[in-house]
Amino acid sequence: MRKILLGNEAVVRGALASGVDFVSGYPGCPSAEIGDEFGKIAKDYGIYVEWSTNEKVALEAAIGASFSGLRSLVNMKSFGLNVCSDSLFSLAYTGTKAPMVIFVGDDPSCHSSAQSEQDSRGYAYLSKIPVLDPSTPQECYDFTKLGFEISEKFNIPVILRAATRVAHQRAPVEFEILKKKRPKKGEFVKNPYQFCTMPPRVLEMKKELLEKLEKVKLFAEKHPTNYEFNRITNKKIGVIASGVSYLYVREAMEELKLDLPVLKLGFFYPLPERKIKDFIKPLKKVLIVEELDPYLEKEIKRISKDANLKVKIHGKDLLPEIGELDQQKLAYAISKILKLKIKSFENSLKIENWKLKIPTRFPRLCQGCPYWHIFSVVKRVAPEGTIFGGDIGCNMIAGLPPHNIQDYLFSMGASMGISHGVSKSSKQKVISIIGDGTFFHAGIPGLINVVYNKSNPLIVVLDNRITAMTGHQPNPGMGKTAIGEDVRELKIEDIAEACGVKYIKVLDPINIKELEGVIAEFLQKDEVSLIICRRICALLEKELKEENE
Amino acid sequence: MNNNVFNLIITGVGGQGIITLVSILDEACFLQGYDVRSSELHGLSQRGGSVITHIRFGKKVYSPIVSARRADLIIGLELSEGLRGASFAGKNTIFVVNNYYMPFEGNLPKEEILNKLNNLIGKNMHLVPASKICEEKLQKQVLSGIYLLGFVAYKKFIPIKPEFILKAIENIIPKKYRELNIKALNLVNL
Numbered sequence: 001m002r003k004i005l006l007g008n009e010a011v012v013r014g015a016l017a018s019g020v021d022f023v024s025g026y027p028g029c030p031s032a033e034i035g036d037e038f039g040k041i042a043k044d045y046g047i048y049v050e051w052s053t054n055e056k057v058a059l060e061a062a063i064g065a066s067f068s069g070l071r072s073l074v075n076m077k078s079f080g081l082n083v084c085s086d087s088l089f090s091l092a093y094t095g096t097k098a099p100m101v102i103f104v105g106d107d108p109s110c111h112s113s114a115q116s117e118q119d120s121r122g123y124a125y126l127s128k129i130p131v132l133d134p135s136t137p138q139e140c141y142d143f144t145k146l147g148f149e150i151s152e153k154f155n156i157p158v159i160l161r162a163a164t165r166v167a168h169q170r171a172p173v174e175f176e177i178l179k180k181k182r183p184k185k186g187e188f189v190k191n192p193y194q195f196c197t198m199p200p201r202v203l204e205m206k207k208e209l210l211e212k213l214e215k216v217k218l219f220a221e222k223h224p225t226n227y228e229f230n231r232i233t234n235k236k237i238g239v240i241a242s243g244v245s246y247l248y249v250r251e252a253m254e255e256l257k258l259d260l261p262v263l264k265l266g267f268f269y270p271l272p273e274r275k276i277k278d279f280i281k282p283l284k285k286v287l288i289v290e291e292l293d294p295y296l297e298k299e300i301k302r303i304s305k306d307a308n309l310k311v312k313i314h315g316k317d318l319l320p321e322i323g324e325l326d327q328q329k330l331a332y333a334i335s336k337i338l339k340l341k342i343k344s345f346e347n348s349l350k351i352e353n354w355k356l357k358i359p360t361r362f363p364r365l366c367q368g369c370p371y372w373h374i375f376s377v378v379k380r381v382a383p384e385g386t387i388f389g390g391d392i393g394c395n396m397i398a399g400l401p402p403h404n405i406q407d408y409l410f411s412m413g414a415s416m417g418i419s420h421g422v423s424k425s426s427k428q429k430v431i432s433i434i435g436d437g438t439f440f441h442a443g444i445p446g447l448i449n450v451v452y453n454k455s456n457p458l459i460v461v462l463d464n465r466i467t468a469m470t471g472h473q474p475n476p477g478m479g480k481t482a483i484g485e486d487v488r489e490l491k492i493e494d495i496a497e498a499c500g501v502k503y504i505k506v507l508d509p510i511n512i513k514e515l516e517g518v519i520a521e522f523l524q525k526d527e528v529s530l531i532i533c534r535r536i537c538a539l540l541e542k543e544l545k546e547e548n549e
Numbered sequence: 550m551n552n553n554v555f556n557l558i559i560t561g562v563g564g565q566g567i568i569t570l571v572s573i574l575d576e577a578c579f580l581q582g583y584d585v586r587s588s589e590l591h592g593l594s595q596r597g598g599s600v601i602t603h604i605r606f607g608k609k610v611y612s613p614i615v616s617a618r619r620a621d622l623i624i625g626l627e628l629s630e631g632l633r634g635a636s637f638a639g640k641n642t643i644f645v646v647n648n649y650y651m652p653f654e655g656n657l658p659k660e661e662i663l664n665k666l667n668n669l670i671g672k673n674m675h676l677v678p679a680s681k682i683c684e685e686k687l688q689k690q691v692l693s694g695i696y697l698l699g700f701v702a703y704k705k706f707i708p709i710k711p712e713f714i715l716k717a718i719e720n721i722i723p724k725k726y727r728e729l730n731i732k733a734l735n736l737v738n739l
Contacts, residue, residue: 004575004585029592112592136586164590169613170575171586244613251612254552327612356665358633359655361562363598394596401654470592 014144028077055080069186124269225266416446561626
């Protein structure tokens with residue numbers, strides 16, 4: 001079958017073709033479509049699918065599945081890898097039983113990422129887990145299958161890392177259509193020798209891991225996913241690229257009518273060092289093309305040095321370390337190395353956005369969004385000098401005009417901890433805003449800390465009955481699972497009460513007067529207080545209405 | 550067309566149905582036998598902010614994004630966003646812009662945007678009241694993108710045959726909304 005697929009849809013197809021049984025994850029951009037798609041097809045294909053409370057839990061669920069003999073796929077965005085890293089490193093040591101692929105969506109240029117411009121490839125070095133870096137939806141499909149193959153062969157988890165321009169790229173993909181199957185149950189066969197990382201056994205495990213990696217490296221050396229393009233030339237200048245950067249290299253060479261030799265790396269870790277050495281050996285200059293951090297560049301410089309090669313290695317001296325690449329940045333870098341003059345500025349309007357002076361259109365709350373009421377009331381009622389804590393999700397928009405009520409924004413759930421710290425360290429009043437999904441994800445330990453260590457922020461939970469920003473995924477507070485089954489709703493007020501919060505109020509934020517009154521009242525309290533503004537996301541409400549029509 | 554690749558940019562505001570539009574165009578290109586690659590954004594940037602999507606098709610396409618100044622056609626679903634697309638324009642780039650203005654805090658007045666568009670682009674500028682037409686004829690402004698797709702296809706501003714766009718709509722759009730989308734596509738012929 002050949003069809004247009006989004007990169008993320010191709011990952012789903014690849015996992016299906018690899019016989020995946022168990023899918024867990026936490027929605028983020030650019031990865032959420034994977035879990036969404038699996039949610040839709042779970043029943044037909046006999047696959048267990050969940051949105052987990054957070055990425056750490058998602059990974060741990062998959063570890064349980066792997067130890068019980070089920071093939072698993074975990075999906076998350078870049079920052080999810082930070083959240084799950086605690087268990088990720090141990091998993092590398094124990095290894096997998098049934099194969100596991102961990103999909104991570106990176107977002108160079110931070111199109112939909114608030115925290116940092118994270119290059120998740122770096123986790124390869126910390127965790128010692130193989131990392132594959134696809135360029136196209138076709139490779140999303142092929143590399144997912146390859147990931148399962150490597151994981152099964154070497155009993156090691158594999159990270160499939162895709163940048164936004166790959167995960168959200170659409171292109172024709174050749175894939176296998178699979179028969180629907182029945183759900184599978186595995187069996188957990190006790191093996192504490194392999195599944196418990198207690199010392200001193202843990203150091204043996206590290207040794208086993210390093211030995212496995214040597215084998216994976218040999219596999220990578222021979223694997224056609226690291227391939228040379230235009231090898232049969234006597235050119236003295238070459239390019240090494242991986243991920244979406246490879247596409248920009250090819251495009252730039254078409255534009256410049258060049259046929260430089262290119263080494264395309266599908267494996268980011270472990271690197272096929274011999275292949276790289278053989279490629280650069282006859283060259284005078286090599287351009288290393290990768291977005292964000294210069295990991296490949298550093299490795300290849302080391303490989304070259306170890307082999308006493310005289311090749312000059314270029315990379316971040318000609319390409320930016322911040323933001324996405326594109327074919328024009330590549331054309332610039334290549335022409336610098338070749339000392340070419342580019343004539344590409346002909347034929348142009350010679351204008352840039354800054355010359356057009358169009359003001360930025362920031363993201364904004366949707367029409368009818370209940371947050372409109374909340375932000376305006378909070379802003380009006382809060383006394384001069386109030387500190388506003390912000391968190392991840394649609395409520396981030398509090399920091400943008402016309403609201404401008406956000407004094408810090410970090411990672412999922414971080415508002416709780418930072419607000420506590422500010423509250424303890426100053427006499428200032430803190431109003432800390434968090435969404436329902438984020439509250440469940442990482443807000444609860446922070447809330448417990450607020451109570452336990454006695455600070456007094458006013459916490460406002462914006463409960464719009466869904467994880468909205470990433471495309472309306474269900475969460476533990478709204479009574480549905482990832483596959484649409486009914487489940488008991490976890491009430492945020494019950495959790496807050498169990499955490500020891502004394503002053504709790506649940507209200508509908510369209511009752512502006514009530515909201516105003518409660519904020520004013522709670523701001524006087526010496527202890528922590530919490531308001532839950534409960535009203536369904538306006539888009540979701542509209543969708544549900546249309547569905548019922 | 551550079552190197553036999555057609556470069557299309559669609560700009561608009563998150564929520565205007567741009568991703569559906571990209572899916573339909575990709576499918577139509579595929580059905581017509583082109584190689585095609587597109588790039589879109591989801592999440593934060595989709596929440597009422599500026600959205601720029603790239604579609605490239607032809608004999609063989611590598612990059613999913615269009616180079617600055619290399620667009621053959623820019624479809625703007627909103628006036629300011631149409632103007633924002635201009636950084637992808639060369640002197641032969643065709644602009645098809647919805648005469649529809651979505652204000653936001655600090656934006657330039659509509660007249661100023663229109664002036665800039667006209668002065669900058671001149672004869673290659675096609676201002677189309679797509680939202681108004683869709684509101685009047687179908688009571689659904691959100692179909693303005695599909696209307697503009699019909700506009701560029703029937704006026705031959707894009708080398709995709711309308712029959713493939715129709716087929717693509719059948720393949721992509723859920724049955725419930727299919728008829729309405731086909732109507733919007735064909736409005737330009739009425």
